Amino acid sequence: MKDEIKYDVILIGGSYAGLSAAMALGRSLRKVLIIDSGLPCNRQTPHSHNFITLDGEKPANITTKAKDQVLHYNTVSFYEGIAVKGEKKENCFSILTDKSDVFYAKKIIFATGIKDVFPAVKGFSDCWGISVVHCPYCHGYEIRDKKTAILAQGEKAFHLASLVNNLTQDITLITSDSHLFTNEQLQKLENHTIRVIDKKIIEVIHEKGYVSQLVFNDGSRENFEAVYAAIPFQQHCTIPVELGCAITETGHLKVDAFQKTTVSGIYACGDTSSLIRSVANAVATGNICGAMVNMELIKEEF
Structure with missing residues (x-):
């Protein structure tokens, strides 16, 4: 099984939070795989605001620039697809995609966001x-x-x-x-x-x-x-709950101050784990998450 562990971290969700976490990990030379469908929840929003240096920018432009910068670090890879199943193995995690590919990593980060549940109102x-x-x-x-x-x-x-x-x-x-x-x-x-x-x-x-x-x-x-x-939402990805991660009363993944979920080795950041739903918060929690995952890996290796 150890020979199958190609990545230090599999990062599910490649929008603001996920890319921010990936950058922190890439700069620490961690082997990271980002799995993302390319369908962020704000894809219909014309402009992003309240994020310094990029106030008023188109969300897609922010993501494109961020992705280009993150993939500059050659230990970070990107996979376009959807994670459909996860398993906790003896010494790692496995992730199955909708294309029937299976990847293995020591740690998992979920930055999958939430899905809005629209009312039955025309328009x-x-x-x-x-x-x-x-x-x-x-x-x-x-x-x-x-x-x-x-x-x-x-x-x-x-x-x-x-x-x-x-x-x-x-x-x-x-x-x-x-x-x-x-x-x-x-x-x-x-x-x-x-x-x-x-x-x-x-x-x-x-x-x-x-x-x-x-x-x-x-x-x-x-x-x-x-x-x-103010409309209801649901978790965009069900894998964390299937792996045993706790959910808060508000419907978010429960994390501590270091973005750790209730399952060892699994972290979460961005909208999936926070009441504050903004680009700035997603980037901030992603950056913290990447650093904390790297620290956990260091403790295990050093």
């Missing part, structure tokens, strides 16, 4: 990441001062409203469960002239992803220029 997915967004820090400045809707429930809706209130004075909170708000929360929303509409949306009217109207289940409609939405 919603076409606007996601363009004018229907999840994060004020990533998109709020660009849609400031616009007539804005917030689609969320309960505490998430109230939290989003508080964040967005600094960016626009025309906010409508659309919820199907207004009874989930406390009297104190409702009073605060009223004090900030934030309307609360208790209706369900059935369609987002848009032009090439830019919202113009929301259509409600009672047949009414209203003009909006921007929408924030």
